[in-house]
Amino acid sequence: MTARILNGNDIAAALRAEVAQGVADLAASGGPAPGLAAVLVGDDPASAVYVRNKGRACAEAGMFSETFQRDGATAQSDLLALIDRLNDDARFHGILVQLPLPDGISESAAIERIAPSKDVDGLHPISQGRMLQGQPAYLPCTPAGVQQVLLRSGYDPGGQHVVIVGRSNIVGKPLSALLMQRAPGGNATVTVCHTRTRNLPAITRQADILVAAMGVPGAITADMVRDGAVVIDVGINRVDDAARRRGYRLVGDVDFDAVAAKAAAITPVPGGIGPMTIAMLLSNTLDAARRSAAVAA
Numbered sequence: 001m002t003a004r005i006l007n008g009n010d011i012a013a014a015l016r017a018e019v020a021q022g023v024a025d026l027a028a029s030g031g032p033a034p035g036l037a038a039v040l041v042g043d044d045p046a047s048a049v050y051v052r053n054k055g056r057a058c059a060e061a062g063m064f065s066e067t068f069q070r071d072g073a074t075a076q077s078d079l080l081a082l083i084d085r086l087n088d089d090a091r092f093h094g095i096l097v098q099l100p101l102p103d104g105i106s107e108s109a110a111i112e113r114i115a116p117s118k119d120v121d122g123l124h125p126i127s128q129g130r131m132l133q134g135q136p137a138y139l140p141c142t143p144a145g146v147q148q149v150l151l152r153s154g155y156d157p158g159g160q161h162v163v164i165v166g167r168s169n170i171v172g173k174p175l176s177a178l179l180m181q182r183a184p185g186g187n188a189t190v191t192v193c194h195t196r197t198r199n200l201p202a203i204t205r206q207a208d209i210l211v212a213a214m215g216v217p218g219a220i221t222a223d224m225v226r227d228g229a230v231v232i233d234v235g236i237n238r239v240d241d242a243a244r245r246r247g248y249r250l251v252g253d254v255d256f257d258a259v260a261a262k263a264a265a266i267t268p269v270p271g272g273i274g275p276m277t278i279a280m281l282l283s284n285t286l287d288a289a290r291r292s293a294a295v296a297a
């Protein structure tokens, strides 16, 4: 079998176009331009690229965005004071604190400081708790992006065995909660594997849908994948490559060529889940602006 390539760039572009239409509709009904504040601390190069791409995508969708950049020596108290200020700033309907944060700053302290009503990244414990309980919530962007790729490609997770490798707070844990919900796009049987899982290949081979989210280049090899599985690669890893102008290339957590020869469908890296994360962030920010307009009305 040669896998169908699930093109995240195309799906994300369709989603961004829907968001742009929503932004225009909101403006036509007298609502605000959705505003996103992005906070970038330190000099992680990948984070800088993500934040730049988020700003560009906001502008293309007709949204307002501003990046608040702080150097790596910023004190946690200063970051929390900035978040307080953004919570009170009505121009911003959503706030995103880019992760990872430098050593010495608690990521959980920063995320918990964001007003839950502005948590468009869906990482606040209140957002995640609401999602876990099946209540309306801002969905975390990468898990929501994975769900949209599956649904919009015709792979409803309902009744499928989804095996997720990785248990991070950003991807593995919330994705497991999202796909097990009794709700459209949910209803999966979910297994979560991690570094302490015994006989990982025996479990991943049971997956109808296999999600790689452990951040280890090429870790999912062909022997770990059942013929005809759908493979979603959430990893974005930089590996040295002297042949490239930048000196590196991006690879996922899946050994792409070998797995693509076996799977029914697979997301590439780059151009798979990465662009979906940004599209879901815009969608959440539009929702936040709609809610603030409804409250003001």
Ligand code: GUN
Pocket (backbone or CB within 6 Å): 096, 097, 098, 099, 100, 121, 141, 142, 170, 277
């Ligand atoms: N770093 C990598 N992915 C993400 C994400 O989805 N949100 C934030 N805030 N930081 C990230």
